[in-house]
Amino acid sequence: MNRNFPPHAGTAHEMAAAVAAGYSPARIAEDLIANIGTVDGQVRAFAYFDADELRARAENLPDGPLRGVTIAVKDVLLTRDMPTAHNSPRYEGSMPGIDAACVDTLRQAGALIAGKVTTSEFASTTVGPGTTNPHDARRTPGGSSSGSAAAVAAGLTALAIGTQTGGSTIRPASFCGVFGMKPTWNAISREGSKMYSATCDTIGLYARSAMDFELLADVFDFDVCDLPETLEGLRVGVTYGTTPEAADDDTRAAMDGAIANLQAAGATVVDLALPPDFDGILDAHHIILAREGASAFLNEVRSTPNIEEFFTRLVSQRPTAAAARSAYKKSDRCRALIDRMFEDDIDLILTPSATGVAPIGTGTGDPVFNAMWTLLQVPVINIPFHKTIDNLPVGVSFIGRRYDDRKLIRIARLIAEAPSEPLNTSSLTI
Amino acid sequence: MNRNFPPHAGTAHEMAAAVAAGYSPARIAEDLIANIGTVDGQVRAFAYFDADELRARAENLPDGPLRGVTIAVKDVLLTRDMPTAHNSPRYEGSMPGIDAACVDTLRQAGALIAGKVTTSEFASTTVGPGTTNPHDARRTPGGSSSGSAAAVAAGLTALAIGTQTGGSTIRPASFCGVFGMKPTWNAISREGSKMYSATCDTIGLYARSAMDFELLADVFDFDVCDLPETLEGLRVGVTYGTTPEAADDDTRAAMDGAIANLQAAGATVVDLALPPDFDGILDAHHIILAREGASAFLNEVRSTPNIEEFFTRLVSQRPTAAAARSAYKKSDRCRALIDRMFEDDIDLILTPSATGVAPIGTGTGDPVFNAMWTLLQVPVINIPFHKTIDNLPVGVSFIGRRYDDRKLIRIARLIAEAPSEPLNTSSLTI
Numbered sequence: 140m141n142r143n144f145p146p147h148a149g150t151a152h153e154m155a156a157a158v159a160a161g162y163s164p165a166r167i168a169e170d171l172i173a174n175i176g177t178v179d180g181q182v183r184a185f186a187y188f189d190a191d192e193l194r195a196r197a198e199n200l201p202d203g204p205l206r207g208v209t210i211a212v213k214d215v216l217l218t219r220d221m222p223t224a225h226n227s228p229r230y231e232g233s234m235p236g237i238d239a240a241c242v243d244t245l246r247q248a249g250a251l252i253a254g255k256v257t258t259s260e261f262a263s264t265t266v267g268p269g270t271t272n273p274h275d276a277r278r279t280p281g282g283s284s285s286g287s288a289a290a291v292a293a294g295l296t297a298l299a300i301g302t303q304t305g306g307s308t309i310r311p312a313s314f315c316g317v318f319g320m321k322p323t324w325n326a327i328s329r330e331g332s333k334m335y336s337a338t339c340d341t342i343g344l345y346a347r348s349a350m351d352f353e354l355l356a357d358v359f360d361f362d363v364c365d366l367p368e369t370l371e372g373l374r375v376g377v378t379y380g381t382t383p384e385a386a387d388d389d390t391r392a393a394m395d396g397a398i399a400n401l402q403a404a405g406a407t408v409v410d411l412a413l414p415p416d417f418d419g420i421l422d423a424h425h426i427i428l429a430r431e432g433a434s435a436f437l438n439e440v441r442s443t444p445n446i447e448e449f450f451t452r453l454v455s456q457r458p459t460a461a462a463a464r465s466a467y468k469k470s471d472r473c474r475a476l477i478d479r480m481f482e483d484d485i486d487l488i489l490t491p492s493a494t495g496v497a498p499i500g501t502g503t504g505d506p507v508f509n510a511m512w513t514l515l516q517v518p519v520i521n522i523p524f525h526k527t528i529d530n531l532p533v534g535v536s537f538i539g540r541r542y543d544d545r546k547l548i549r550i551a552r553l554i555a556e557a558p559s560e561p562l563n564t565s566s567l568t569i
Numbered sequence: 570m571n572r573n574f575p576p577h578a579g580t581a582h583e584m585a586a587a588v589a590a591g592y593s594p595a596r597i598a599e600d601l602i603a604n605i606g607t608v609d610g611q612v613r614a615f616a617y618f619d620a621d622e623l624r625a626r627a628e629n630l631p632d633g634p635l636r637g638v639t640i641a642v643k644d645v646l647l648t649r650d651m652p653t654a655h656n657s658p659r660y661e662g663s664m665p666g667i668d669a670a671c672v673d674t675l676r677q678a679g680a681l682i683a684g685k686v687t688t689s690e691f692a693s694t695t696v697g698p699g700t701t702n703p704h705d706a707r708r709t710p711g712g713s714s715s716g717s718a719a720a721v722a723a724g725l726t727a728l729a730i731g732t733q734t735g736g737s738t739i740r741p742a743s744f745c746g747v748f749g750m751k752p753t754w755n756a757i758s759r760e761g762s763k764m765y766s767a768t769c770d771t772i773g774l775y776a777r778s779a780m781d782f783e784l785l786a787d788v789f790d791f792d793v794c795d796l797p798e799t800l801e802g803l804r805v806g807v808t809y810g811t812t813p814e815a816a817d818d819d820t821r822a823a824m825d826g827a828i829a830n831l832q833a834a835g836a837t838v839v840d841l842a843l844p845p846d847f848d849g850i851l852d853a854h855h856i857i858l859a860r861e862g863a864s865a866f867l868n869e870v871r872s873t874p875n876i877e878e879f880f881t882r883l884v885s886q887r888p889t890a891a892a893a894r895s896a897y898k899k900s901d902r903c904r905a906l907i908d909r910m911f912e913d914d915i916d917l918i919l920t921p922s923a924t925g926v927a928p929i930g931t932g933t934g935d936p937v938f939n940a941m942w943t944l945l946q947v948p949v950i951n952i953p954f955h956k957t958i959d960n961l962p963v964g965v966s967f968i969g970r971r972y973d974d975r976k977l978i979r980i981a982r983l984i985a986e987a988p989s990e991p992l993n994t995s996s997l998t999i
Contacts, residue, residue, distance in 0.1 A: 325767055334759075
């Protein structure tokens with residue numbers, strides 16, 4: 140289904156440079172319209188797309204670092220000029236009239252908002268929205284940010300915005316073979332994103348290169364911090380979290396590839412032993428989501444008699460207050476411990492992004508390798524690091540200290556640009 | 570300016586009972602329209618009020634525990650049928666087309682949404698919106714929930730919804746002599762409330778009796794917990810927090826009155842010594858607000874060149890990442906310590922709600938006695954407990970354990986209904 144990706148479907152840097160050199164946003168809009176016609180019938184990444192509205196937006200872009208760069212917006216983020224349906228019957232055609240804070244910021248930077256892309260219902264269930272994986276249409280692109288990952292993987296947009304509460308940004312990035320970033324919690328305002336868990340909801344980013352996250356770090360004003368010039372001497376802790384048995388051979392191959400890469404570049408790779416405080420942290424994540432979700436969806440459950448059972452269960456089977464207090468205490472404690480590890484022992488953590496390749500069917504996969512890091516609120520970047528014999532991508536997660544997002548981006552870029560280059564999205568043949 | 574409050578301007582319980590007995594919501598709407606005409610010219614609690622829309626809403630209320638009960642909504646909460654302006658020039662006339670989650674829940678319970686009430690800009694600055702204190706028009710009603718507290722104090726509505734990030738619900742309740750409640754963080758979803766600080770933003774409640782919070786606890790599905798039948802034997806810890814010198818004689822008189830009341834009812838009152846971990850907790854609150862506010866208002870600052878300097882400073886003078894990590898660590902630690910105090914030592918904390926009576930002028934007062942508890946995410950109820958020689962109200966704060974909101978409400982009700990009765994809103998002559 141490809142080989143005819145238009146040339147603009149490269150990275151955000153390439154697209155911004157093309158616009159600066161005179162390639163007009165209007166032409167980028169026409170490229171996108173044509174490309175959606177060719178590709179999106181099968182991928183089905185878009186939940187809402189209007190060619191005339193896109194043309195009008197392209198004529199009215201402010202100057203800025205993202206001028207003309209196409210970006211797909213997950214359909215749980217409010218947009219003032221497009222419906223926001225959350226893949227929920229109640230919100231079909233809902234026109235909120237205001238932008239989510241991150242969408243507002245992207246528009247101000249000149250980004251060309253491409254349209255709304257698919258999500259599992261309220262970015263919460265594990266039932267996919269019907270979007271297919273660009274690498275294999277029988278497979279899920281992952282979720283809940285299904286359309287965001289698929290749009291970037293299919294070369295429809297240079298960038299996409301998603302969200303993550305469990306593993307909703309990183310897992311789809313792994314399944315779709317693109318760069319995905321879950322920044323530090325609240326480094327990007329989550330205002331105007333459908334609420335599930337105030338503790339875990341995080342705005343996520345997708346790109347076709349690690350370098351593109353530098354552009355987004357500027358746009359969103361991430362903290363300045365010291366940046367390494369090389370991977371030489373970098374201390375990397377490797378962990379399979381609390382569920383090593385969940386990783387299959389493909390995931391282990393991706394991890395081994397990443398380790399070999401890091402070692403070849405002079406990094407010191409060690410096994411990271413998580414202290415006993417981390418035992419049960421996935422349960423804590425589950426309890427916090429169930430508690431916060433019960434608050435978040437109370438009004439939806441009451442107003443929507445036929446709502447997906449997932450939500451009625453959240454509200455009716457809420458864990459006890461004592462369980463909540465205990466879960467918050469554990470997660471608070473582990474957050475302090477991770478901070479200390481980054482101060483004393485390591486520069487980077489390496490962990491799987493998913494249990495294996497994208498599964499076949501409507502399920503969006505297992506967030507077991509993502510949930511802990513979401514709860515810990517640390518920044519995570521998925522880098523595509525392996526291709527199976529069937530050409531399916533598998534990524535790994537690199538994790539940094541809270542607010543050291545720019546350092547993590549730099550490291551990801553150094554890894555992606557190292558001589559023994561990992562799988563690079565823009566070289567994918569899909 | 571009053572004595573002619575219509576009879577319906579009592580408590581939510583009384584109003585719900587009147588409706589159940591046949592007093593129609595249409596009549597309640599007409600009462601409110603007349604009352605606003607009489608009173609709100611001076612109080613200026615309402616930012617948006619439309620009589621015809623109110624009449625239409627009154628004709629279409631679902632059955633529910635709040636059927637026909639009037640409630641004012643702070644103008645930082647989205648409403649699908651009214652503008653949400655946040656007291657910001659950028660949002661003048663903005664029609665979001667969707668409800669904040671709490672507004673949706675209130676509508677489903679049959680509440681009659683009265684209109685939008687004033688706020689300081691984005692519920693963030695300490696510059697009042699021009700609303701006056703119903704007890705003395707020269708004075709502030711407090712802020713940022715200025716209109717919410719004033720509407721209930723002036724007998725315009727039985728209930729009001731506000732928000733609290735520093736002291737924005739409890740302080741106005743004290744200044745206006747009404748019952749105010751900041752529930753446990755996230756016990757009520759804050760979706761659709763303007764974001765300032767994800768860690769501290771909390772939906773707040775106003776009522777004319779402690780009993781009315783029971784109604785709201787049912788509507789918002791607060792956790793069930795053990796409820797005391799009496800104040801006898803209750804262990805109460807008294808603290809002036811980390812800034813005892815900030816309390817003036819009126820506040821001390823209110824605190825002494827509350828202590829006498831509790832002791833008369835058989836409670837054991839002790840001085841609560843905060844562990845050294847609490848030193849600097851107000852700084853931690855300040856840092857977390859400054860950090861989270863810098864994310865939250867980035868898009869507003871970029872889009873609004875003439876925005877109030879408060880916001881540009883938030884974004885340009887953001888504390889360092891190291892300061893943030895340290896502030897989160899301290900607040901996480903203190904949250905665990907407070908949980909333990911409630912497990913082992915005390916049932917209730919008593920602390921001031923404000924430094925004294927409502928100040929004269931446009932400033933909304935000092936949140937120094939509220940900020941720590943907001944950061945700790947514990948439930949707080951203000952009870953009016955003192956009247957100065959000038960008839961100005963002063964309240965005190967009762968504080969419970971996270972998620973034990975119903976226990977705190979019960980205790981507040983027992984205190985309010987104790988023989989040596991505190992100042993009761995509905996008996997105020999203003």
